[in-house]
Amino acid sequence: MSNQPLTVDQFYAQARADRLLGLRCESGHVTVPPRRSCRICQSLNMQVIEIAKTGKVVSFTVVHVKSRDFPLETPYTLAIVKLDAGGNLLGVINGSTPEVVSGSKVSVKFRDVGENGKWPRIFFELI
Amino acid sequence: MKRVICSLVSAGCAKYGKREGLSGSELFNEALDELFSNCPNLQRQDIGAVYIGQGFESFEHRANVAGGFANNYGMRNVPAVRVEAVSSSGGSSLRQGVLGIMSGVFDVVLCGGVEKMTLKETAEALEVISMAADRPFEQWNGVTLTALNALAAREHMRKYGTTENQLAMVSVKNHQNALSNPKAYLQKAITIEDVLASRQICSPLKLLDCSPVCDGASCVALCKPELASKFTESPIDIIGSAEASDADFIYRDDLTSFAATRIATKEALKMAEMNVKDLDLIEAHDAFTINELIAYEDLGLCDKGSGGKFMESGATRVGGSIPVNTSGGLKAKGHPVGSSGIGQVYEIYQQLSGKASKERLVEDAEAALTHSMGGAGVTVQIHVFNRR
Numbered sequence: 001m002s003n004q005p006l007t008v009d010q011f012y013a014q015a016r017a018d019r020l021l022g023l024r025c026e027s028g029h030v031t032v033p034p035r036r037s038c039r040i041c042q043s044l045n046m047q048v049i050e051i052a053k054t055g056k057v058v059s060f061t062v063v064h065v066k067s068r069d070f071p072l073e074t075p076y077t078l079a080i081v082k083l084d085a086g087g088n089l090l091g092v093i094n095g096s097t098p099e100v101v102s103g104s105k106v107s108v109k110f111r112d113v114g115e116n117g118k119w120p121r122i123f124f125e126l127i
Numbered sequence: 128m129k130r131v132i133c134s135l136v137s138a139g140c141a142k143y144g145k146r147e148g149l150s151g152s153e154l155f156n157e158a159l160d161e162l163f164s165n166c167p168n169l170q171r172q173d174i175g176a177v178y179i180g181q182g183f184e185s186f187e188h189r190a191n192v193a194g195g196f197a198n199n200y201g202m203r204n205v206p207a208v209r210v211e212a213v214s215s216s217g218g219s220s221l222r223q224g225v226l227g228i229m230s231g232v233f234d235v236v237l238c239g240g241v242e243k244m245t246l247k248e249t250a251e252a253l254e255v256i257s258m259a260a261d262r263p264f265e266q267w268n269g270v271t272l273t274a275l276n277a278l279a280a281r282e283h284m285r286k287y288g289t290t291e292n293q294l295a296m297v298s299v300k301n302h303q304n305a306l307s308n309p310k311a312y313l314q315k316a317i318t319i320e321d322v323l324a325s326r327q328i329c330s331p332l333k334l335l336d337c338s339p340v341c342d343g344a345s346c347v348a349l350c351k352p353e354l355a356s357k358f359t360e361s362p363i364d365i366i367g368s369a370e371a372s373d374a375d376f377i378y379r380d381d382l383t384s385f386a387a388t389r390i391a392t393k394e395a396l397k398m399a400e401m402n403v404k405d406l407d408l409i410e411a412h413d414a415f416t417i418n419e420l421i422a423y424e425d426l427g428l429c430d431k432g433s434g435g436k437f438m439e440s441g442a443t444r445v446g447g448s449i450p451v452n453t454s455g456g457l458k459a460k461g462h463p464v465g466s467s468g469i470g471q472v473y474e475i476y477q478q479l480s481g482k483a484s485k486e487r488l489v490e491d492a493e494a495a496l497t498h499s500m501g502g503a504g505v506t507v508q509i510h511v512f513n514r515r
Contacts, residue, residue: 012263033377035378039374039378059279060281061278061332062327062329062330063271063277063329064328064330065273065329066250066271067257068251070269072269076269078329082380088377088378089377090268090377092269102281119263121267121269
């Protein structure tokens with residue numbers, strides 16, 4: 001039996017139900033996206049928790065040249081967001097020319113895009 | 128007397144560029160021809176093991192390159208493995224060769240690197256290169272390797288006041304250095320204005336902030352220190368070697384510094400019993416201009432956050448106190464992914480043996496360092512060299 005606390009497939013299946021799951025170790029550190037160990041203290045004792053889908057933009061870039069297999073049209077604005085509960089997510093900020101700055105508050109939205117939608121994609125909306 | 132862990136006795140490098148009509152294996156043969164002609168006392172049968180760095184098998188639809196390439200050149204049945212750590216596949220190949228010598232198992236090893244990238248269109252090449260990033264949470268949500276470095280660049284600008292001008296200066300310097308390097312791909316002088324006016328790739332990074340898709344191959348021969356004089360009168364000793372890793376970019380809190388570089392540098396310099404200020408030149412990972420500024424900080428050349436100002440000081444130009452990327456760097460010499468880490472060592476070989484062209488020669492250089500990085504700081508190798 002796998003000791004994986006939360007698999008990628010499980011994370012994205014819950015995302016389809018509009019739930020953002022993370023992992024918390026016994027010291028209270030939150031790790032998102034899921035992995036085997038705590039991203040802060042490397043603990044292997046991780047508990048699955050539901051966390052708030054809000055956070056702040058740490059940094060962003062307007063992508064003009066993308067990987068061929070990503071289904072969105074360029075340009076799109078990609079951001080790394082520090083979640084209020086802890087942990088980070090990367091995703092596209094909705095809208096063609098969003099007024100985004102470092103520190104902008106966002107909420108996480110999951111949405112299926114493209115034909116080969118094994119998992120939904122992660123988007124952010126400015127709030 | 129410093130402890131020598133192994134010795135570099137020869138090196139070869141195929142010209143970097145769009146090498147139409149030549150496969151990765153044929154480019155590797157070109158590098159091997161030069162390596163053996165630079166060191167007539169070294170024979171193919173002296174080679175005890177072969178390590179070849181290759182970043183991506185998708186470019187030529189060929190994995191498992193090492194055995195095939197080594198035997199192609201007549202190194203029959205030699206132990207040979209491919210080493211992969213994307214942009215630091217070459218650095219990893221060197222590291223494995225160093226360990227092979229240090230272990231006592233091999234007297235002489237060959238470390239190489241190769242990438243034949245230009246068969247692919249840019250968008251397809253980017254799809255391949257983006258495999259350097261995490262699949263389900265980075266690539267899947269629109270990340271490219273350029274985008275990760277752009278996120279680092281914007282955060283460095285916000286946090287420390289680094290400017291697009293300072294980023295551009297890295298590119299201008301490295302293009303200038305490439306002018307006198309016959310192995311370099313982009314032998315074209317450019318200005319800060321050219322960089323700033325080049326098209327956006329992932330803001331704030333523009334076309335001329337990014338290293339080019341490129342073909343290339345390179346190799347070096349290492350041996351036990353006590354055997355070096357059998358092969359050459361002027362060996363270059365490796366006196367420090369270290370490697371470190373880090374989590375994928377998405378898991379990190381600090382986007383503006385690469386812990387793997389800091390950790391490996393400290394360890395390699397400690398092994399070499401040296402301070403970074405004792406070095407005469409450095410070849411640093413500059414796949415994107417921001418990488419070189421962050422490398423100045425992580426290598427300890429300047430304080431955290433002051434990489435841009437350190438660039439402006441001129442210290443890292445040829446003639447400055449610590450020239451960085453005299454070869455033209457990955458930015459202008461070219462970045463054939465698997466070759467780059469060994470290509471850096473080729474430049475150190477040229478410099479410390481006084482063979483580099485006089486325009487870029489660091490006179491009387493004795494000590495040098497290479498910094499090879501795979502992904503956005505996920506794998507790093509640091510090696511310290513000293514002319515015997």
